[in-house]
Amino acid sequence: MQVFEKIFEAVPDGLLVVDAAGLILYVNGALGRLFGYLPDELVGQPVERLTPRQLASAHATYREQYQAAPKARAMGASNDLLGCRKDGSLFPVDIMLSPLDIGSQKQTLCVVRDATARKEVEAKLHIASTVFQSTQEAIVVTDVDCRIVAVNPAFETATEYTEKEVLGQHMRVLRSGRHDQFFYRRMWDAILSTGEWQGAIWNRRKSGEIYHEWLSISTVRDRDGQPVQYVGITTDMGRMNHVETAVERLAHYDALTGLPNRLLLNSRIQKTWERAHRDGKPFAVMFLDLDGFKAINDKLGHPVGDELLKVVASRLRENMRETDTIARLGGDEFLIVLEDVGRDEIVALAEQLIKRIGAPFDLGLNEPVCVGLSLGWSHYPKHADNVPALIRQADEALYQVKRSGRGAWREYCG
Incomplete structure (x- = not known):
């Protein structure tokens, strides 16, 4: 018998045994804690003590009907049951019932579970479903x-x-x-x-x-x-x-920096290619990436990182001609399209941008913030005669810079 009592007490759900007259014969510690009673306070009391006062009579009627034809009832078979704690507060419960025949005595095992968390989850799921559908x-x-x-x-x-x-x-x-x-x-x-x-x-x-x-x-x-x-x-x-x-x-346009975004860039670079193809003029694609930006973002927070990106965009703009396009691709990546330029002009601009971005940024903090710049570029028609290939080549050149130490430029070399 002691083994069964230990099992009874170890169950995390509330357990109680009720006789045919509706009197509580046994409760475990979990049920006592759930309702705010000591177990001894409930033994011998009618089970209706655990139901809302206004529903006690209806519960007694249901209990008598159940005793006339007892059968197992699964947990959650009824969705709107309430328990009443010792202090009078009500809370939702799930209940499982199972008839017990012990000799000539008819008893009922009740398993009681606090349904508050389930109800809250269901309410949130209902809201989410409504939003999803509407x-x-x-x-x-x-x-x-x-x-x-x-x-x-x-x-x-x-x-x-x-x-x-x-x-x-x-x-x-x-x-x-x-x-x-x-x-x-x-x-x-x-x-x-x-x-x-x-x-x-x-x-x-x-x-x-x-x-x-x-x-x-x-x-x-x-x-x-x-x-x-x-x-x-x-x-x-x-x-x-x-x-x-x-x-x-x-x-x-990029919401943070105000620079053209990828969509506008695609339109402009296509038009640049069309003009270059028609007029026989060169143009360059330059891929840029900040060095050390992630560390600043992680250490000083995203607001500082965002402010830094705004100032970086402003510095990059200062070095662009009216005919050039500079776009933010996302994160700390930028792409520049330079129309009608030769190699010497590209190299001069690359070195100028690296120097300009490498200068400390005063963001109103205790100390200036410093980042570097790496960039790779490709040249039409020297390296490729189509836009996707030029972008890919500039990206590959940037990747080579990142691998070899950063803070520099590299021309695509196929």
Whole structure:
């Protein structure tokens, strides 16, 4: 018998045994703590002491009906049960019932669990589900392999695909073909390093129509910090006439630095290529990356990092001509397009930028902040005759600088 008593006391849920008359025969310590009683205070008392006062009569009637035809009832079979603590406070409970036949005596084992946490989770899930179903923004959830596991009605409206059609499909089903591999590589570099990405993107509806939207991607992680899902939230900019001006600004310029973003850069670099191809003039693509920025961000915080990026952008602008384009790609990466320039001019500008960015930044802190600059560049038509190749070559040149010590420039060497 002592073994069974020890088991009874070890169970984390509240346990009590009630006889056919509704009197409590036994309670464990967990039940006493749950209701605020010492176990001895409940033994011999009617079980209705643990129910709301106004429901005691109804509970007694139910108990008599149950005793007439006792049967096991699973935990959570009733969703709106309340317990009453010794101090009179009420709280939601889940209850499991199981008939006990001990000799000629009919008894009932009751397992009682505090349902407060479950109710709170259910309420939050209900709110989340309501938002998911009713929001005007299209939402898509994918697994870590980018296969779709859930979409909301707004997604179906925007893409013209039903949920059934896209579940299990890879997100590339929406690709428009307007973005090259460089665009997607940079997107995933940001997602994998920071857990998020946002920007303008062209996608394709089921009908084949290509449309413009603003996409925000966030990473969902498990308790160990490992990615388990990605959530994408999009706004179809072509259907947002009431905020077209603001959205267009967001679509083409970096919100932090005011520099052109990737979308505007792609448009400008394409036009630069067209002019260079038509007129037979050279142009250069220059990839820039700050040295030591991450350490400053980690040590001094993101607000300081953001302020630093603003001043860096301002210094870079000072050295640009009207015909040049400088864009922020994300994080501490920038890209410059230089029209109608020769190698000597490129080298002179590269050295000037490295010196300018290497000068201390006064951000109003106790000490100046210092970063360096690494850059790589490629030249049209010497290195390549198309934009994707020129960008890739400039990126490769930058990578070589980073590997060899940073704080320098390098021309692409194929």
